Amino acid sequence: xxxxxxxxxxxxxxxxxxxxxxxxxxxxxxxxxxxxxxxxxxxxxxxxxxxxxxxxxxxxxxxxxxxxxxxxxxxxxxxxxxxxxxxxxxxxxxxxxxxxxxxxxxxxxxxxxxxxxxxxxxxxxxxxxxxxxxxxxxxxxxxxxxxxxxxxxxxxxxxxxxxxxxxxxxxxxxxxxxxxxxxxxxxxxxxxxxxxxxxxxxxxxxxxxxxxxxxxxxxxxxxxxxxxxxxxxxxxxxxxxxxxxxxxxxxxxxxxxxxxxxxxxxxxxxxxxxxxxxxxxxxxxxxxxxxxxxxxxxxxxxxxxxxxxxxxxxxxxxxxxxxxxxxxxxxxxxxxxxxxxxxxxxxxxxxxxxxxxxxxxxxxxxxxxxxxxxxxxxxxxxxxxxxxxxxxxxxxxxxxxxxxxxxxxxxxxxxxxxxxxxxxxxxxxxxxxxxxxxxxxxxxxxxxxxxxxxxxxxxxxxxxxxxxxxxxxxxxxxxxxxxxxxxxxxxxxxxx
Amino acid sequence: xxxxxxxxxxxxxxxxxxxxxxxxxxxxxxxxxxxxxxxxxxxxxxxxxxxxxxxxxxxxxxxxxxxxxxxxxxxxxxxxxxxxxxxxxxxxxxxxxxxxxxxxxxxxxxxxxxxxxxxxxxxxxxxxxxxxxxxxxxxxxxxxxxxxxxxxxxxxxxxxxxxxxxxxxxxxxxxxxxxxxxxxxxxxxxxxxxxxxxxxxxxxxxxxxxxxxxxxxxxxxxxxxxxxxxxxxxxxxxxxxxxxxxxxxxxxxxxxxxxxxxxxxxxxxxxxxxxxxxxxxxxxxxxxxxxxxxxxxxxxxxxxxxxxxxxxxxxxxxxxxxxxxxxxxxxxxxxxxxxxxxxxxxxxxxxxxxxxxxxxxxxxxxxxxxxxxxxxxxxxxxxxxxxxxxxxxxxxxxxxxxxxxxxxxxxxxxxxxxxxxxxxxxxxxxxxxxxxxxxxxxxxxxxxxxxxxxxxxxxxxxxxxxxxxxxxxxxxxxxxxxxxxxxxxxxxxxxx
Numbered sequence: 008x009x010x011x012x013x014x015x016x017x018x019x020x021x022x023x024x025x026x027x028x029x030x031x032x033x034x035x036x037x038x039x040x041x042x043x044x045x046x047x048x049x050x051x052x053x054x055x056x057x058x059x060x061x062x063x064x065x066x067x068x069x070x071x072x073x074x075x076x077x078x079x080x081x082x083x084x085x086x087x088x089x090x091x092x093x094x095x096x097x098x099x100x101x102x103x104x105x106x107x108x109x110x111x112x113x114x115x116x117x118x119x120x121x122x123x124x125x126x127x128x129x130x131x132x133x134x135x136x137x138x139x140x141x142x143x144x145x146x147x148x149x150x151x152x153x154x155x156x157x158x159x160x161x162x163x164x165x166x167x168x169x170x171x172x173x174x175x176x177x178x179x180x181x182x183x184x185x186x187x188x189x190x191x192x193x194x195x196x197x198x199x200x201x202x203x204x205x206x207x208x209x210x211x212x213x214x215x216x217x218x219x220x221x222x223x224x225x226x227x228x229x230x231x232x233x234x235x236x237x238x239x240x241x242x243x244x245x246x247x248x249x250x251x252x253x254x255x256x257x258x259x260x261x262x263x264x265x266x267x268x269x270x271x272x273x274x275x276x277x278x279x280x281x282x283x284x285x286x287x288x289x290x291x292x293x294x295x296x297x298x299x300x301x302x303x304x305x306x307x308x309x310x311x312x313x314x315x316x317x318x319x320x321x322x323x324x325x326x327x328x329x330x331x332x333x334x335x336x337x338x339x340x341x342x343x344x345x346x347x348x349x350x351x352x353x354x355x356x357x358x359x360x361x362x363x364x365x366x367x368x369x370x371x372x373x374x375x376x377x378x379x380x381x382x383x384x385x386x387x388x389x390x391x392x393x394x395x396x397x398x399x400x401x402x403x404x405x406x407x408x409x410x411x412x413x414x415x416x417x418x419x420x421x422x423x424x425x426x427x428x429x430x431x432x433x434x435x436x437x438x439x440x441x442x443x444x445x446x447x448x449x450x451x452x453x454x455x456x457x458x459x460x461x462x463x464x465x466x467x468x469x470x471x472x473x474x475x476x477x478x479x480x481x482x483x484x485x486x487x488x489x490x491x492x493x494x495x496x497x498x499x500x501x502x503x
Numbered sequence: 504x505x506x507x508x509x510x511x512x513x514x515x516x517x518x519x520x521x522x523x524x525x526x527x528x529x530x531x532x533x534x535x536x537x538x539x540x541x542x543x544x545x546x547x548x549x550x551x552x553x554x555x556x557x558x559x560x561x562x563x564x565x566x567x568x569x570x571x572x573x574x575x576x577x578x579x580x581x582x583x584x585x586x587x588x589x590x591x592x593x594x595x596x597x598x599x600x601x602x603x604x605x606x607x608x609x610x611x612x613x614x615x616x617x618x619x620x621x622x623x624x625x626x627x628x629x630x631x632x633x634x635x636x637x638x639x640x641x642x643x644x645x646x647x648x649x650x651x652x653x654x655x656x657x658x659x660x661x662x663x664x665x666x667x668x669x670x671x672x673x674x675x676x677x678x679x680x681x682x683x684x685x686x687x688x689x690x691x692x693x694x695x696x697x698x699x700x701x702x703x704x705x706x707x708x709x710x711x712x713x714x715x716x717x718x719x720x721x722x723x724x725x726x727x728x729x730x731x732x733x734x735x736x737x738x739x740x741x742x743x744x745x746x747x748x749x750x751x752x753x754x755x756x757x758x759x760x761x762x763x764x765x766x767x768x769x770x771x772x773x774x775x776x777x778x779x780x781x782x783x784x785x786x787x788x789x790x791x792x793x794x795x796x797x798x799x800x801x802x803x804x805x806x807x808x809x810x811x812x813x814x815x816x817x818x819x820x821x822x823x824x825x826x827x828x829x830x831x832x833x834x835x836x837x838x839x840x841x842x843x844x845x846x847x848x849x850x851x852x853x854x855x856x857x858x859x860x861x862x863x864x865x866x867x868x869x870x871x872x873x874x875x876x877x878x879x880x881x882x883x884x885x886x887x888x889x890x891x892x893x894x895x896x897x898x899x900x901x902x903x904x905x906x907x908x909x910x911x912x913x914x915x916x917x918x919x920x921x922x923x924x925x926x927x928x929x930x931x932x933x934x935x936x937x938x939x940x941x942x943x944x945x946x947x948x949x950x951x952x953x954x955x956x957x958x959x960x961x962x963x964x965x966x967x968x969x970x971x972x973x974x975x976x977x978x979x980x981x982x983x984x985x986x987x988x989x990x991x992x993x994x995x996x997x998x999x
Contacts, residue, residue, distance in 0.1 A: 020549050020552075023545040023546050023548070023549035024546070024549050024550065024553070026542055026543075026545070026546045027523060027527060027546040027547075027549070027550055030526075030527055030530060030543075030546065031523060031526055031527070034526060034530060038534070038731065039746060040727060040728055040729055040730060040731055040746060041728055042726070042728035042729035042730075042745055042746065043729065043742075043743075043745055043746025045745060046522055046743050046744075046745040046746050046783075047522075047526075047746065049519040049522070049784070050519050050520070050522045050523040050526065051523075052519070053516050053519035053520050053523070054520065054523055054550075056516075057520070057553050230538070231536060232536055232537055232538035233536055233538035233539065234536060234538075235534065235536055246539075247539075247542050248542075249538055249539055249541060249542040250535060250536060250538065250539025250542050250543065287542075288545070
């Protein structure tokens with residue numbers, strides 16, 4: 008057995024165990040009764056330590072070095088696999104098992120308290136748990152930064168966005184923070200002049216909304232033999248490629264939120280499902296990073312899902328499932344409704360013109376919290392000030408402020424920028440897909456997503472982690488990330 | 504750190520990982536889409552190998568010996584814990600990781616094929632997978648038998664029923680096989696003379712049945728902050744004590760099946776939930792064995808759940824939830840319906856007079872399959888012959904014959920006898936509880952299970968694995984297992 012083959016065996020075991028973790032995390036969010044949290048925390052922490060031990064074993068450096076020496080006999084996929092094996096080893100071996108278990112447990116405990124603190128609007132209650140998480144996250148970041156030779160923030164970011172750098176993100180985000188508010192004002196003025204779209208009147212029973220969501224998932228090509236739709240407080244996509252679990256949440260007064268949640272998460276699910284099947288249990292078979300993952304959900308939700316073509320398909324279906332009729336349910340009115348810009352307090356409900364401003368705020372705040380320029384006690388006020396500056400509205404309560412997102416409470420720091428990197432990548436990928444498949448939008452209007460999905464399968468999903476994010480974008484669109492495509496998309500859709 | 508303390512740390516980790524396995528197995532049966540089976544098999548096999556490695560580590564024998572030398576400083580719970588630590592180590596260390604992984608995967612694959620073979624009535628389709636499972640089970644049994652110094656069947660039985668012996672079970676079962684058929688005939692003659700009870704007419708929508716089941720679970724004291732009710736093909740109780748997952752299945756023409764399934768599984772759940780909280784992650788905190796586990800479900804379902812007292816409580820509730828009225832819904836009629844003896848093909852639907860005959864058949868067949876006296880090709884015919892002899896009816900198809908139970912296909916061999924050992928233990932425990940708490944049945948008639956549950960918490964649940972099954976029965980009832988109590992119960996209920 009070659010050193011490389013031994014590594015493949017090791018990683019196969021690792022990904023089977025990580026799949027178990029993913030299933031338990033889905034259960035935590037979608038099924039678990041509240042009293043199960045402590046036991047589940049123990050299970051997850053034990054599993055993460057096992058994964059750590061598999062990956063940070065003392066023989067790994069030697070195996071990696073010997074496999075590097077065998078590079079000549081490896082095909083390009085195997086070579087890419089080996090590169091990512093080492094990358095993962097660097098991340099994991101920087102930590103010791105104690106720290107892995109401590110962060111896992113602290114995140115579980117904090118996330119559990121957040122679930123109750125958020126509806127209670129009680130930041131003070133969860134703040135000590137968040138302080139514990141932040142302290143451990145900084146410890147993790149510092150340990151990884153020392154190995155990777157980068158800043159603490161970059162070390163955390165690298166886990167979600169391999170090769171990402173705060174120094175590259177900051178100017179892009181600063182430019183967005185400069186151009187988006189005046190753009191938003193122009194859009195708001197234009198929409199005010201045109202008058203408000205009509206709002207379909209509810210209530211829309213959850214069961215009918217869910218049936219509509221399932222029908223739309225089927226249209227998007229979701230494979231129900233390999234996945235499910237459920238409900239959770241914070242919509243997400245979990246599980247493994249052969250068993251993808253997506254969730255949404257329902258508001259009986261407004262069916263758009265749940266439905267667009269379903270379309271968004273189906274985009275994530277299709278990425279997972281389309282990953283190269285031959286590499287399921289190897290690093291090269293995994294999603295490339297979270298900005299590309301988010302590009303797939305936003306491509307579905309924002310680029311395709313709020314296009315006139317999609318709403319032409321959706322309007323009769325929505326009327327059928329929700330029993331609607333009249334002008335409010337016409338495709339053009341739904342298009343106006345679905346592309347309404349309305350700067351608000353909640354990130355996950357934000358329109359695509361406002362959304363980056365939410366992300367920029369979180370990026371700035373988490374960097375300040377990581378490097379110590381901001382304390383957790385100061386966070387609520389900094390959030391309010393930042394919202395006023397970036398979005399133009401300030402939350403009257405922490406529930407709609409710094410308690411709204413699960414990420415920090417759950418231990419995910421350095422994750423937020425991938426949302427907006429993803430939005431820009433989505434615009435660029437959809438633009439390229441429409442050029443390559445000229446009939447793509449006409450097909451969507453007929454409920455046929457095959458041309459779009461075929462292009463994504465070939466150029467994104469099926470590539471796994473063979474290429475870097477940058478090289479994948481070049482391969483798929485002819486150039487690296489180009490924020491101008493996103494800007495042009497916003498101009499065309501909202502001011503065109 | 505003493506050797507004993509080191510062992511506690513080791514077992515804490517083991518039970519956290521086993522809790523993860525339990526959650527994934529629940530998901531498999533209750534939630535997982537069919538296409539997820541292969542990935543889940545990989546996850547479960549990887550986890551079982553991890554558990555094996557934790558328990559069969561090379562330092563365990565030395566730790567156990569050193570802890571034995573420290574016995575003088577251990578309290579009785581710790582001493583009992585140490586005894587079971589060694590017992591578990593003997594079972595696990597008898598195997599190597601390859602065999603553990605092979606049996607786990609073969610069982611997952613076979614169970615998955617069984618799910619499709621059963622409705623298709625296609626034993627031939629699943630037989631090769633079952634052959635693989637049986638071959639590995641025999642290998643496991645032989646390896647354990649060599650360490651335990653017992654027969655292969657006893658080695659398998661010991662996993663479910665510590666200290667159980669086929670040589671002790673056989674005469675009990677032979678005696679039951681002798682006395683039950685004539686008893687059944689007398690009951691049938693008596694019931695025929697009395698005329699059939701009235702049958703409430705459906706359909707009974709699943710949602711209403713589920714609501715009734717949840718109400719009954721609440722009455723029985725099920726803690727919904729620490730558990731859930733879901734649906735699966737084969738009802739079961741899974742999860743961990745702080746997050747107990749029970750399932751049932753629904754028949755819209757007959758609400759009794761699902762409801763009694765709920766009562767049965769709630770009995771299991773209450774045992775889990777009542778285990779000593781201080782010993783959650785240690786062997787001594789676990790259920791003592793499957794016959795006691797089954798005694799708790801059957802005590803709820805058969806002893807309490809089909810008593811006149813329970814049906815007095817249930818009748819108005821069933822009318823309310825299912826919209827029934829008239830003579831069919833009166834308590835006395837429901838009592839006659841719930842104690843109807845009707846020898847049939849399906850074990851899980853069997854009345855308590857017929858049930859042991861099903862178990863005796865499986866006990867005989869699995870022993871013959873294990874020791875080679877019977878082949879899997881001969882199984883369907885042997886099943887038919889055995890049913891004719893023991894129950895008096897023969898299945899027209901394998902779907903209602905040797906394909907009906909999940910156990911063998913899922914790798915559980917040596918499990919079946921615990922059902923009838925449990926039925927006998929249930930009769931003995933309920934008899935003792937009624938003597939100790941004279942108002943127990945009157946309370947049940949008012950929907951108050953506190954007296955019964957209090958007695959069970961003290962005498963059974965809270966004991967964990969501190970005592971052997973035999974000693975626990977003596978401690979709770981004053982004597983070891985006495986089949987005469989079960990016989991008296993049947994005589995009193997069905998011929999009294």
